[in-house]
Amino acid sequence: xxxxxxxxxxxxxxxLLSGCGAHRAKRDLIVLLPDPDGKTGVxxxxxxxxxxILDKPGYGIVVEDLxxxxxxxxxxxxxxxxxxxxxxxxxxxxxASRFTLAILYFEHDTTKLTHESKDLLAEILRTIxxxxxxxxxxxxxxxxxxxxxxxxxxxxxxxxxxxxLLVSSGIKPNTLFxxxxxxxxxxxxxxxxxxxxxxxxxxxxVR
Amino acid sequence: xxxxxxxxxxxxxxNGEATFANTTPIVATVQKVNGMATVIRQxxxxxxxxxxxxxxxxxxxxxxxxxxxxxxxxxxxxxxGPESLLxxxxxxxxxxEGKFSIAVRMVKGTVAYLSGLxxxxxxxxxxxxxxxxxxxxxxTKFVAKVEGE
Numbered sequence: 001x002x003x004x005x006x007x008x009x010x011x012x013x014x015x016l017l018s019g020c021g022a023h024r025a026k027r028d029l030i031v032l033l034p035d036p037d038g039k040t041g042v043x044x045x046x047x048x049x050x051x052x053i054l055d056k057p058g059y060g061i062v063v064e065d066l067x068x069x070x071x072x073x074x075x076x077x078x079x080x081x082x083x084x085x086x087x088x089x090x091x092x093x094x095x096a097s098r099f100t101l102a103i104l105y106f107e108h109d110t111t112k113l114t115h116e117s118k119d120l121l122a123e124i125l126r127t128i129x130x131x132x133x134x135x136x137x138x139x140x141x142x143x144x145x146x147x148x149x150x151x152x153x154x155x156x157x158x159x160x161x162x163x164x165l166l167v168s169s170g171i172k173p174n175t176l177f178x179x180x181x182x183x184x185x186x187x188x189x190x191x192x193x194x195x196x197x198x199x200x201x202x203x204x205x206v207r
Numbered sequence: 208x209x210x211x212x213x214x215x216x217x218x219x220x221x222n223g224e225a226t227f228a229n230t231t232p233i234v235a236t237v238q239k240v241n242g243m244a245t246v247i248r249q250x251x252x253x254x255x256x257x258x259x260x261x262x263x264x265x266x267x268x269x270x271x272x273x274x275x276x277x278x279x280x281x282x283x284x285x286x287x288g289p290e291s292l293l294x295x296x297x298x299x300x301x302x303x304e305g306k307f308s309i310a311v312r313m314v315k316g317t318v319a320y321l322s323g324l325x326x327x328x329x330x331x332x333x334x335x336x337x338x339x340x341x342x343x344x345x346x347t348k349f350v351a352k353v354e355g356e
Binding site: 027028029030031032033034035036039040041042043044045046047054063065066070081084085086087088089090091092093095101135137139177179185203205207 | 238239240241274275276277278282284285286287288289291302303305317318319321322324327328330337338339340341342343344345346347348349350351352353354
């Protein structure tokens with residue numbers, strides 16, 4: 001008899017425990033939207049239980065419990081986004097005042113700009129002068145072919161090359177901020193030693 | 208939850224606003240406000256107005272009809288819908304020294320987020336947390352809803 005009573009208590013205890021747990025469970029919702037320029041980035045949602053990647057615009061991920069992995073992404077009901085997020089979205093400041101990003105590409109293992117990028121450089125110069133920007137970031141990168149130290153040096157030479165071009169075209173050196181990352185931040189992720197022209201680049205960000 | 212937060216804040220020593228502003232860099236500016244929106248700074252509630260400057264460790268709070276939109280120094284855009292609470296845990300934007308970090312914590316409500324330069328220049332330095340999860344961001348716009356307690 002007392003054994004049954006113990007089991008009953010245990011059962012009630014567990015029921016309360018799980019009941020309380022469920023009551024306290026939070027339900028978070030994360031929805032990816034297209035950027036103002038029409039592109040879409042990538043979100044990684046991570047709980048103690050695992051991660052999910054969100055890379056399609058208009059898709060959402062629900063997190064029920066921090067100890068469980070997030071649920072796989074699902075397309076959102078079209079009405080749900082304005083219903084739930086309308087006030088937040090309409091209060092988001094205007095992105096028109098933001099920076100412009102241009103990417104200059106280089107020939108393999110050189111500081112020689114590709115033909116298309118030479119034209120783009122003229123465009124970048126016009127943007128800097130028109131905005132009278134005093135904050136221009138010049139960020140050098142390489143693809144994943146070769147050793148890390150060598151690529152760090154190559155990305156630095158590429159960034160400095162672009163900086164020098166801008167300075168010789170009349171941009172004040174103290175408005176230019178150079179940084180470089182070698183092979184650490186590919187635009188197009190590849191395996192090591194894979195040649196990828198889109199990763200041989202200098203990003204110029206004009207504010 | 209709000210009472211707890213408010214009482215904790217009031218227990219903290221209060222510094223004069225002027226000294227505070229002189230030693231701490233401004234990290235963001237309020238650009239839009241609707242209805243009731245408040246900034247809690249070192250235990251003091253400041254009514255949010257357009258142009259109000261924000262600092263690291265500020266908490267943004269909106270009322271039932273409130274919403275607020277802010278622009279960070281790296282051009283990250285962030286807005287909260289009604290009945291929301293968000294803490295700016297950390298913000299460092301120092302391109303000259305190569306130091307980048309943004310860490311915000313959504314406690315409850317709805318938020319819209321458009322990532323800025325920090326996420327572009329140093330994606331691993333962006334930390335967006337909710338009570339259940341952390342969100343890694345690679346150059347993008349998203350919205351999130353957090354139920355809170």
